[in-house]
């Protein structure tokens with residue numbers, strides 16, 4: 076999908092453990108054309124099957140998100156909500172884990188969510204814009220217009236995530 080990418084991080088390991096780079100301003104400028112990030116957030120989920128999402132911020136607060144799993148495993152999903160995109164309403168998923176060091180780079184105009192595959196999974200997100208509760212929006216994880224093939228039965232979806240509307244006919248994206 077245009078603008079969506081997976082970066083392959085790497086860990087230097089020896090008999091003490093591992094060292095890995097989470098962010099490099101110079102690399103980000105080359106890859107994304109920006110290295111300006113407003114927030115770094117952490118998320119911990121206790122149970123496998125938990126789904127969080129699908130979340131986005133409306134313009135002008137739309138944000139780029141870099142998502143990395145630092146412990147456990149998640150199935151990370153990005154949904155293209157850019158009306159003029161050839162992949163409008165299509166989704167892409169990738170397994171991110173504390174071992175594979177992959178980073179999902181999600182451009183503006185996408186919704187994001189994930190399902191936890193291993194208990195006690197932890198994510199780190201880099202956000203290009205600050206959190207703006209009034210600009211938040213979401214889609215249902217089980218929206219029939221998206222038919223996302225979540226790997227596990229859904230567990231412990233938040234009330235907020237269950238309150239998002241299903242996509243209606245004439246939905247024009249973000």
Ligand SMILES: Cc1cn([C@H]2C[C@H](O)[C@@H](COP(=O)(O)OP(=O)(O)O[C@H]3O[C@@H](C)C(=O)[C@@H](O)[C@H]3O)O2)c(=O)[nH]c1=O
Nearest residue numbers: 114116118127128129130140187188189200206233235
């Ligand atoms: C997203 C966010 C939430 N909060 C607050 C709001 C709320 O009281 C509490 C928990 O937020 P939530 O229930 O929205 O947490 P969660 O459902 O984990 O939300 C996250 O889901 C994934 C899929 C994403 O893509 C993230 O950007 C984020 O939206 O934290 C912040 O203070 N800053 C933030 O950046």
